[in-house]
Amino acid sequence: MESIASENFIKTLYHFHHVQGKDTKPGSIARELGITSSAATDMARKLSLKKLIQYEKYKALKLTPSGEKMALNILRKHRLWETFLHQVLGLSMHEIHREAELLEHQTSDFLAEKISLYLGNPEKDPHGDPIPNAKGWVNNDDGSIPLAMAHVNHHYFISRLSGSDKEFFDFCHSSHLIIGSLIRVNKHYTINQMIEIEVNNTRLILNKVFAQMIHVKREKE
Amino acid sequence: MESIASENFIKTLYHFHHVQGKDTKPGSIARELGITSSAATDMARKLSLKKLIQYEKYKALKLTPSGEKMALNILRKHRLWETFLHQVLGLSMHEIHREAELLEHQTSDFLAEKISLYLGNPEKDPHGDPIPNAKGWVNNDDGSIPLAMAHVNHHYFISRLSGSDKEFFDFCHSSHLIIGSLIRVNKHYTINQMIEIEVNNTRLILNKVFAQMIHVKREKE
DNA sequence: AAACAAATTTAAGTATACTTAAAATAAAAA
DNA sequence: TTTTTATTTTAAGTATACTTAAATTTGTTT
Ligand SMILES: [Mn+2]
Ligand SMILES: [Mn+2]
Ligand SMILES: [Mn+2]
Ligand SMILES: [Mn+2]
Numbered sequence: 363m364e365s366i367a368s369e370n371f372i373k374t375l376y377h378f379h380h381v382q383g384k385d386t387k388p389g390s391i392a393r394e395l396g397i398t399s400s401a402a403t404d405m406a407r408k409l410s411l412k413k414l415i416q417y418e419k420y421k422a423l424k425l426t427p428s429g430e431k432m433a434l435n436i437l438r439k440h441r442l443w444e445t446f447l448h449q450v451l452g453l454s455m456h457e458i459h460r461e462a463e464l465l466e467h468q469t470s471d472f473l474a475e476k477i478s479l480y481l482g483n484p485e486k487d488p489h490g491d492p493i494p495n496a497k498g499w500v501n502n503d504d505g506s507i508p509l510a511m512a513h514v515n516h517h518y519f520i521s522r523l524s525g526s527d528k529e530f531f532d533f534c535h536s537s538h539l540i541i542g543s544l545i546r547v548n549k550h551y552t553i554n555q556m557i558e559i560e561v562n563n564t565r566l567i568l569n570k571v572f573a574q575m576i577h578v579k580r581e582k583e
Numbered sequence: 584m585e586s587i588a589s590e591n592f593i594k595t596l597y598h599f600h601h602v603q604g605k606d607t608k609p610g611s612i613a614r615e616l617g618i619t620s621s622a623a624t625d626m627a628r629k630l631s632l633k634k635l636i637q638y639e640k641y642k643a644l645k646l647t648p649s650g651e652k653m654a655l656n657i658l659r660k661h662r663l664w665e666t667f668l669h670q671v672l673g674l675s676m677h678e679i680h681r682e683a684e685l686l687e688h689q690t691s692d693f694l695a696e697k698i699s700l701y702l703g704n705p706e707k708d709p710h711g712d713p714i715p716n717a718k719g720w721v722n723n724d725d726g727s728i729p730l731a732m733a734h735v736n737h738h739y740f741i742s743r744l745s746g747s748d749k750e751f752f753d754f755c756h757s758s759h760l761i762i763g764s765l766i767r768v769n770k771h772y773t774i775n776q777m778i779e780i781e782v783n784n785t786r787l788i789l790n791k792v793f794a795q796m797i798h799v800k801r802e803k804e
Numbered sequence: 805a806a807a808c809a810a811a812t813t814t815a816a817g818t819a820t821a822c823t824t825a826a827a828a829t830a831a832a833a834a
Numbered sequence: 835t836t837t838t839t840a841t842t843t844t845a846a847g848t849a850t851a852c853t854t855a856a857a858t859t860t861g862t863t864t
Pocket of ligand 3: 684685687688
């Protein structure tokens with residue numbers, strides 16, 4: 363069994379690699395986890411001895427197959443908890459991540475199965491992120507793109523809301539931007555990188571930060 | 584925020600003092616938690632600096648008021664989780680303690696309230712143990728006694744089953760010994776400390792270990 | 805290509821939570 | 835009461851997960 367610190371490190375590395383496609387060195391993980399670079403380097407060397415990551419000085423970190431398996435196991439628990447807390451206990455979108463971030467480390471595979479079963483083996487969490495299955499398989503590429511990349515005059519539906527703070531979700535909720543909402547892209551403002559969309563017959567102007575957090579998918583399929 | 588090790592220590596001390604009425608020195612806690620006496624002495628001194636326990640060399644340990652408050656906060660989370668895991672997710676009696684023992688340390692007061700609310704603010708957990716309320720109040724003395732202490736020819740109902748292993752609960756279940764079951768005490772065997780009871784028109788002979796784990800209450804009230 | 809800036813690594817040190825082994829003390833037995 | 839036994843404490847040491855500060859390496863700019 364790995365420590366909470368190790369699990370968070372591995373999960374963050376997975377996230378940077380698979381979701382953001384970043385070239386991840388210890389410094390990025392350190393920034394994300396709120397620790398110093400030296401602590402992250404230390405941890406990288408330790409996890410490398412356990413064959414969970416590949417580590418070469420000054421090079422980007424990479425998960426080994428067993429490290430990736432571990433990351434997916436934790437991610438599964440994280441997303442199952444988020445789904446459960448939201449659907450069953452009624453926690454809000456901005457509350458679930460915070461709680462799941464802790465619970466994910468104290469959840470046996472046995473308990474994870476019980477939660478999954480109770481929820482009917484869901485495939486997406488409340489943010490629209492895919493839940494890895496018990497064998498550690500997940501499809502990360504569902505064809506959605508950040509709203510910031512969407513084309514003018516095309517229609518999309520919202521597939522993911524990848525934020526964790528209250529303000530973002532308050533804004534989304536009050537603007538009818540929820541998963542499944544249909545939108546149309548009106549215009550990109552190149553100078554300040556804002557984007558104008560139409561949702562529910564209302565025009566809305568979003569800044570780039572939010573337009574990166576909202577992911578959309580073409581209407582087809 | 585206290586560490587998992589501190590929380591388990593405090594909770595164990597509370598348990599020994601309030602439930603078993605023991606004169607608790609570091610050694611007992613060490614035995615319970617599977618650590619060495621020296622580790623427990625260390626921890627006792629550290630918690631004493633934080634004013635969570637009273638510690639004097641070679642004397643029994645005692646929780647301070649703030650230590651007791653902390654113990655009750657963790658105990659509340661433990662028992663809420665047990666109730667939730669049993670009632671909602673359908674985990675068996677022998678599975679809930681194991682999982683709750685971990686989850687209790689990663690549960691915010693906020694989440695505990697949500698769980699409590701969802702369950703209808705229960706007052707007892709599946710073992711029949713009282714759940715401290717959000718303010719940290721609990722009634723530990725519900726008038727129940729270990730079956731081993733019960734009087735011959737009296738009728739009782741089962742109020743608590745304080746075990747955590749599968750064999751005990753399998754036995755209880757197959758013998759119709761569940762919380763609320765009505766029983767009658769037939770005889771005490773002084774020589775081997777067995778006890779004979781009648782439940783569901785069946786005579787049953789229990790050894791002392793089980794008779795200590797099963798708590799009963801007089802029919803009245 | 806050299807100089808500068810930024811990031812990473814190493815070195816040294818801290819707090820927590822343990823361990824084993826020895827010393828001190830308390831409790832029980834003779 | 836003395837001796838023996840059991841328990842508790844102290845001492846010394848380990849692993850984890852961090853810290854700050856200095857050294858090294860890399861990336862960028864001139
Ligand atoms: Mn986490
Ligand atoms: Mn999520
Ligand atoms: Mn615990
Ligand atoms: Mn219980």
